[in-house]
Amino acid sequence: MSAVAYEPVIGLEIHVQLRTRTKMFCGCELSFGEEPNTRTCPVCLGLPGTLPVANAQAIHYGLMIGMAVGSELAPRSIFHRKNYFYPDLPKGYQISQFDEPLCSGGRLGDVRIHRVHLEEDAAKLVHAGASGRIHGSEASVVDFNRGGTPLAEIVSEPDLVSAEQAGEWLRLLRTTLRRLGVSDVNMEEGSLRCDANISLRPVGATELGTKTELKNMNSFRFIERGIRAEITRQEAILQGGGTITQETLHFDPRTEAITSLRSKEEAHDYRYFPEPDLPPVTITPEMLDRARAAMPELPADRERRFIEELRLSAESARLLSWRSELGDFFEQARAAAPDVEPQALANWAAELAARVEGDDPAVSPVTPQALAGLAGLVASGAVTQGGGRQVLDRLVAEGGDPAAIVEQEGLGAVGGADELAPIVRAALEANPDLAERLRTGDMKPIGVIIGVVMKETRGRADGKEVTAIVRSELGLG
Numbered sequence: 439m440s441a442v443a444y445e446p447v448i449g450l451e452i453h454v455q456l457r458t459r460t461k462m463f464c465g466c467e468l469s470f471g472e473e474p475n476t477r478t479c480p481v482c483l484g485l486p487g488t489l490p491v492a493n494a495q496a497i498h499y500g501l502m503i504g505m506a507v508g509s510e511l512a513p514r515s516i517f518h519r520k521n522y523f524y525p526d527l528p529k530g531y532q533i534s535q536f537d538e539p540l541c542s543g544g545r546l547g548d549v550r551i552h553r554v555h556l557e558e559d560a561a562k563l564v565h566a567g568a569s570g571r572i573h574g575s576e577a578s579v580v581d582f583n584r585g586g587t588p589l590a591e592i593v594s595e596p597d598l599v600s601a602e603q604a605g606e607w608l609r610l611l612r613t614t615l616r617r618l619g620v621s622d623v624n625m626e627e628g629s630l631r632c633d634a635n636i637s638l639r640p641v642g643a644t645e646l647g648t649k650t651e652l653k654n655m656n657s658f659r660f661i662e663r664g665i666r667a668e669i670t671r672q673e674a675i676l677q678g679g680g681t682i683t684q685e686t687l688h689f690d691p692r693t694e695a696i697t698s699l700r701s702k703e704e705a706h707d708y709r710y711f712p713e714p715d716l717p718p719v720t721i722t723p724e725m726l727d728r729a730r731a732a733m734p735e736l737p738a739d740r741e742r743r744f745i746e747e748l749r750l751s752a753e754s755a756r757l758l759s760w761r762s763e764l765g766d767f768f769e770q771a772r773a774a775a776p777d778v779e780p781q782a783l784a785n786w787a788a789e790l791a792a793r794v795e796g797d798d799p800a801v802s803p804v805t806p807q808a809l810a811g812l813a814g815l816v817a818s819g820a821v822t823q824g825g826g827r828q829v830l831d832r833l834v835a836e837g838g839d840p841a842a843i844v845e846q847e848g849l850g851a852v853g854g855a856d857e858l859a860p861i862v863r864a865a866l867e868a869n870p871d872l873a874e875r876l877r878t879g880d881m882k883p884i885g886v887i888i889g890v891v892m893k894e895t896r897g898r899a900d901g902k903e904v905t906a907i908v909r910s911e912l913g914l915g
Contacts, residue, residue: 441677442641442677443640444638444639444641444672444673444676445638445639445640445641446600446636446665447598447599447637447638447639448596448601448603448635448665449595449597449598449635450592450593450604450607450608450632450633450634450635451593451632451634451635452591452593452608452611452630452632452633453591453630453631453632453633454592454615454629454630455559455588455630456499456587456589456590457499457621457629458495458496458499459495460493461482461558461587462490462492462533462556462558462559462589463490463493463533463558464479464481464491464586465481466482466586468587470627472583474579474581477583478583481586482586483582484528484530489715490533490713490716491716492716492719493588496556496590497556498725498728498729498732499588499620499621500541500554501540501541501726501729503554503592503618504541504544504554505729505730506546506614506618506733507544507545507546507554507592508543508544508551509541509542509543509544509554510541510542510544511540511721511726512538512539512540512541513720514538514718514720515538515539515540515719515721516535516716516718516719517556517713518534518537518711518712518713519531519532519533519711519712520532520533520536520708520710524560526560526561526582526585528582528585532557532560533557533716534557534558534591535555535556535557536710537710539553539555539556540555540556540719541554541555546610546611546614547607547738548597548607549594549595549598549607550594551592551593551594552593552594552595555591556588556589557589557591558585558586558587558589559586559587559588561580561581561582561585562580562584563580564578564581584628590621594607596635596637601663601664601669604661604662604665605658605659605662606760608658608661609658609761610760612630613737613760614736614737616762617734617736617737617762618733619732619734625656626656631654631656632655632661633651633653634651634652634655634661634664634668635649635650635651636651636665637649637650637682638672638673638676638682647672647682648681648682648683650668650672650683650684650685651685651686652664652668652688652689652696653686653687653688655689659691660689660691663689663691664696667689667696668696686699687699737759737760738759740758740759741755741758741759742755744758744784748780748784749780749781750781751781754781754784754785757784757788757791758784758787763799763800764791764798767799767800767806768784768787768806770806771783771787771807771810772810774807774810774811775811775813775814777814778813778814778817779817782813782816783809783813786812786816786830787799787809789830790802790804793830793831794834802834803833803834803835803836803837803838804830804833804837805837808837808838808839811839811841812829812833815829815840815841815844820844820850821844821849821850824892825844825850828847828849829844829847832847848896858904858907862904862907862911863911865887865890866887866911868890869883869886869887872887873887873912876908876914877912877914879914884908887904887908888905888908892904
């Protein structure tokens with residue numbers, strides 16, 4: 439048995455459906471959820487005698503992606519035919535880019551980008567169940583609506599070292615693409631799909647191990663679980679003295695099982711050659727100017743602005759920048775409460791994010807104005823932090839006005855020595871042993887006394903004020 443410690447090396451290949459009006463090489467309009475095979479034409483069906491025409495908007499979006507990740511933009515790139523047979527590929531080849539991609543190199547966050555290239559999507563295979571049997575066997579049918587959809591394939595370098603880092607970086611990429619407006623990046627609908635290349639090597643080694651590829655994972659949670667499962671599988675094989683087979687794998691999120699789809703011991707010969715029906719793509723200065731003019735504030739720039747201008751903590755700035763909808767919500771709340779300290783408002787935005795499923799707090803009943811109002815009530819001392827959390831829970835459940843909720847639920851802060859001192863005194867008298875320890879300077883029991891007061895006031899007392907009154911009552915100065 440091997441006792442070698444191994445470390446994972448992970449690279450991602452991301453396919454992004456671009457949000458153009460029509461397909462990559464024909465005039466069929468894009469859609470999702472339409473009746474099967476209603477968005478097709480002779481070009482995207484690969485019928486004889488048809489000629490493709492490249493989608494200019496897709497090229498524009500490709501340039502924007504390249505600019506966003508700092509790629510080198512090719513002044514001239516060409517499309518190739520990638521030849522292979524599969525039922526969802528009607529032409530028998532895919533129009534893609536090979537050795538002259540639109541974008542090369544770059545970086546997003548801590549991960550280097552290898553390339554960004556444009557291609558067309560394949561159609562969609564639909565596997566029927568028992569009800570779809572034909573001549574006694576289960577049937578598979580093809581919906582060609584998706585075939586020809588513009589894709590940008592973004593290939594990272596193998597710079598990722600854990601499932602969690604891969605998930606976090608992919609979220610950053612999705613936020614970046616969403617800010618650019620180039621894609622819906624909806625994983626549930628397939629407009630963002632991810633393959634992960636995973637290998638293990640001895641800790642400290644520089645040579646990469648044999649990699650496997652997990653295909654078409656469609657949620658961040660499944661991606662992280664799949665990568666963890668494959669790392670565990672490979673490590674068990676290596677620790678047992680076995681070798682890793684280069685192959686394409688499928689991860690079943692229901693069972694956590696990993697199964698082989700096909701062996702990749704020998705590289706597939708796709709017989710790439712330049713697409714004879716498409717001229718080279720020449721990038722003009724006007725095309726570059728148009729792409730630059732369309733660039734929004736990107737997550738990295740927003741993060742920097744939040745830190746430098748608003749003095750947010752690095753953790754808050756990253757959360758609000760990498761989750762664009764939450765950042766937008768925060769900025770709208772800040773506009774409604776300009777007098778509230780930004781970090782305090784950012785903390786409440788994080789509290790809201792923890793209570794809302796998904797990345798968009800706008801789907802909850804809480805409005806930016808309501809969050810701003812809550813932050814203002816807490817900042818003014820009208821409500822304690824604990825009371826504010828109770829108000830937020832009610833807002834998430836039902837919406838409404840935070841001031842009205844405070845009034846209805848009696849959540850206003852209990853403040854002032856006249857009101858709090860009798861409650862603190864009763865708490866000390868009920869716990870004489872703790873009071874004695876406090877008198878000797880041992881402040882560890884203070885939390886228990888504060889807890890008693892909080893319970894008595896339903897969380898409406900301010901902890902700092904309670905501490906001050908305790909010290910006063912015990913003559914601690």
